[in-house]
Amino acid sequence: MRIHCKTLLRGTQWRHDMVLHLDSGGLITAIQAGTERDATASLRGVVVPGMPNVHSHAFQRAIAGRTGPGGTERDSFWSWREAMYRCANQVSPQQLGAIAAGVYVEMLKAGYTSCAEFHYIHHQAGGAAYMNLAEMSERIINAASDSCIALTLLPVLYCAAGFGETGVSDQQRRFVNPADQYLRLLEACYRLVSGNPQLALGVAPHSLRAVPGSTLQEVLQAWPHKHCPVHIHIAEQPAEIASSLDFLGARPVEWLLEHFPVDGHWCLIHATHMSDAEAERAAASEAAAGLCPTTEADLGDGVFRTDSWLATGGHIAIGSDSNIRISVAGELRVLEYNERLASGKRNVLAEPAMPCGQFLYHRAAKGGGVAIGQPVGQLEVGFRADLLELDDGHDLLAGLPPAAQMDSWVFAGDSSMIKSVWVAGRCVVRQGIHCREGLVGPGYARALSELRSL
Numbered sequence: 001m002r003i004h005c006k007t008l009l010r011g012t013q014w015r016h017d018m019v020l021h022l023d024s025g026g027l028i029t030a031i032q033a034g035t036e037r038d039a040t041a042s043l044r045g046v047v048v049p050g051m052p053n054v055h056s057h058a059f060q061r062a063i064a065g066r067t068g069p070g071g072t073e074r075d076s077f078w079s080w081r082e083a084m085y086r087c088a089n090q091v092s093p094q095q096l097g098a099i100a101a102g103v104y105v106e107m108l109k110a111g112y113t114s115c116a117e118f119h120y121i122h123h124q125a126g127g128a129a130y131m132n133l134a135e136m137s138e139r140i141i142n143a144a145s146d147s148c149i150a151l152t153l154l155p156v157l158y159c160a161a162g163f164g165e166t167g168v169s170d171q172q173r174r175f176v177n178p179a180d181q182y183l184r185l186l187e188a189c190y191r192l193v194s195g196n197p198q199l200a201l202g203v204a205p206h207s208l209r210a211v212p213g214s215t216l217q218e219v220l221q222a223w224p225h226k227h228c229p230v231h232i233h234i235a236e237q238p239a240e241i242a243s244s245l246d247f248l249g250a251r252p253v254e255w256l257l258e259h260f261p262v263d264g265h266w267c268l269i270h271a272t273h274m275s276d277a278e279a280e281r282a283a284a285s286e287a288a289a290g291l292c293p294t295t296e297a298d299l300g301d302g303v304f305r306t307d308s309w310l311a312t313g314g315h316i317a318i319g320s321d322s323n324i325r326i327s328v329a330g331e332l333r334v335l336e337y338n339e340r341l342a343s344g345k346r347n348v349l350a351e352p353a354m355p356c357g358q359f360l361y362h363r364a365a366k367g368g369g370v371a372i373g374q375p376v377g378q379l380e381v382g383f384r385a386d387l388l389e390l391d392d393g394h395d396l397l398a399g400l401p402p403a404a405q406m407d408s409w410v411f412a413g414d415s416s417m418i419k420s421v422w423v424a425g426r427c428v429v430r431q432g433i434h435c436r437e438g439l440v441g442p443g444y445a446r447a448l449s450e451l452r453s454l
């Protein structure tokens, strides 16, 4: 397969009339100058690498926008969590699979071509394991296949209700696995993803509050695949920082860096409340900050200071997290707007030769690919042809140079500006229509409606 791109973002540079040569698995084997006559497909709009989504809880789409009663003074992340737990305790395996497939279709239409699913509903309501320990994980994997998105499955390790606690609340029983059972779950998932290059597996301690350090140590030592992604929620809420200081005698990121060999395989999800010293050390570790600015804004988490993080050499990646809104452009826009609101300046997350839209997209795609452990996020030889093509005929894009099109998409547009989306060299979204929409859509709508009526 050969795909001709009239305008292509390679690294930080725009290239014109390039042909991507692909092998049968959709990996790029060569990038050469050429025209549409040299290719089996031709893309006339601006082409950029598909965006990896480093953090999703697909089922939470079922409560998107249902943020609780207005005007309640005590409404917060923690009260939202109660609503989320009610949903998590109702969702059946069939509903989980149907919602995940529908959410992944929405992601592809928004430009996410791969997704790291931070998956923590493992058991039946009440906590008894399904006959198949990996029942729910299998539903997620099937949903990814049904929707044609690449998946890094992150089965979540969850042990305790809080720092220093040994048990969980009734609402958390579906999430819990002791270390030995968690390792069995990982092994089962490993067998499920093996042999499919669009599937990968990582380890996901939920948070330091839900996983004692000794348990995390035990799991990481026992798991033989040492270079797999490791994702953890960290420093999301001020209350978590206070508990960490009380119980561990250190801030969470500080403690993690002190006790674990954090490196480029790690993704620190949120990491909102870091001190300058923590941020400096975390950036030096090469771990990515997994930023989910739309969800973080919705939950009132606080503002991650992307500008200073990038200035210390930190890597960034983006995630749709609670999936309250599924929009690549929207996530990048909020990152920049956070900086503008805090600094009173404009075009903060940019470089002289790279305006905001292109700069943020490039950094998040590259960092995201590393964070999910798949060869994506860059259009280079050895990487997968996961692509997104902007709509050159859109009123707001027509006639603009490519970098300006990226800015218009990020700040003035949305998914309607995307003309086509490709995974492993296969077109899965064309003119806003996903190739499996008709198959996935009805089950998605039904599952959402069933959970809404509970």
Ligand SMILES: [Zn+2]
Binding pocket: 055, 057, 118, 233, 269, 321, 322
């Ligand atoms: Zn999360």
